[in-house]
Amino acid sequence: MRLLPRLHLFEFLDQSWLPAPLRRGEVDYLHVVLDKTRPYDSVAPQLADLLRMSGTNRIIDLCSGTGGPWRTLLPALRRVHGEAEVVLTDLHPTPVPELPEGAQYRDTPVDVMHIPEELTGLRTLFEGLHHFRPKQAKALLADAATRGVPIAAFELTQRSLLYVLFQILLIIPLVWGFTLLIRPRRWWRLVLTYLVPIIPLLILWDGVVSSLRTYTPEDLEELTEGLDNDGYKWHHGVHKANGMTITYLIGLPRRRP
Numbered sequence: 001m002r003l004l005p006r007l008h009l010f011e012f013l014d015q016s017w018l019p020a021p022l023r024r025g026e027v028d029y030l031h032v033v034l035d036k037t038r039p040y041d042s043v044a045p046q047l048a049d050l051l052r053m054s055g056t057n058r059i060i061d062l063c064s065g066t067g068g069p070w071r072t073l074l075p076a077l078r079r080v081h082g083e084a085e086v087v088l089t090d091l092h093p094t095p096v097p098e099l100p101e102g103a104q105y106r107d108t109p110v111d112v113m114h115i116p117e118e119l120t121g122l123r124t125l126f127e128g129l130h131h132f133r134p135k136q137a138k139a140l141l142a143d144a145a146t147r148g149v150p151i152a153a154f155e156l157t158q159r160s161l162l163y164v165l166f167q168i169l170l171i172i173p174l175v176w177g178f179t180l181l182i183r184p185r186r187w188w189r190l191v192l193t194y195l196v197p198i199i200p201l202l203i204l205w206d207g208v209v210s211s212l213r214t215y216t217p218e219d220l221e222e223l224t225e226g227l228d229n230d231g232y233k234w235h236h237g238v239h240k241a242n243g244m245t246i247t248y249l250i251g252l253p254r255r256r257p
Helices: 020-037 039-054 070-080 134-147 161-179 187-195 198-213 217-223
Strands: 058-062 085-088 103-105 122-126 151-155 233-241 244-252
Touching: 020 039, 020 070, 020 161, 020 187, 020 198, 039 070, 039 122, 039 151, 039 233, 039 244, 070 085, 134 217, 134 244, 161 187, 161 198, 187 198, 217 233, 217 244
Parallel strands: 058 085, 058 122, 085 103, 122 151
Antiparallel strands: 151 244, 233 244
């Protein structure tokens, strides 16, 4: 049941004019949160099954930003599917040095609306689908169905009143706490977090907006309606682990003899 309407408001991280220290402050916070809480490690068995069903060991991650969950997710995935590898891509590539074995970052831009033919494998998006308006999201999914390419999208955020209230109450204290774990420590980060709390307020805004942008399972069903080219199948649902709820959408082509 959709209790809140989907609102596609702007996120600061989407804006090219966002000053570098503020962008770095928000991205570094998201880094440390993903590394410490490891929310997506629990989907490793699901990804392993998708790789086996798709007949590939290769993942093409879209909208990767600065690495997403892969620093912990790929090692977890390789424990259950030893040959798994991931290619990270983004429209604005931001290669990072601390990627695990089996991961590489493509240093040329990749537009999810025009994915190069050579990038073959299971497509994934982590916290990426909500950045696209419904028409764009449907085109992205339609491209996978038309090409007969498997795709999996995962979202940790939820479009619910309770989740938004949770963010409003807890995000700023969480930013204050997790910032102490970020290395190396920078004077500007401490000033913009504790003295003049611009970074916590940006993260709070973007967190709430991400929730209001998030597609619910009902939305995902509407987005994939009619995208069943040549037996392509869609499946969506909710995965719960370690007190976290992850909404997912899986698209798989028909198995060929």
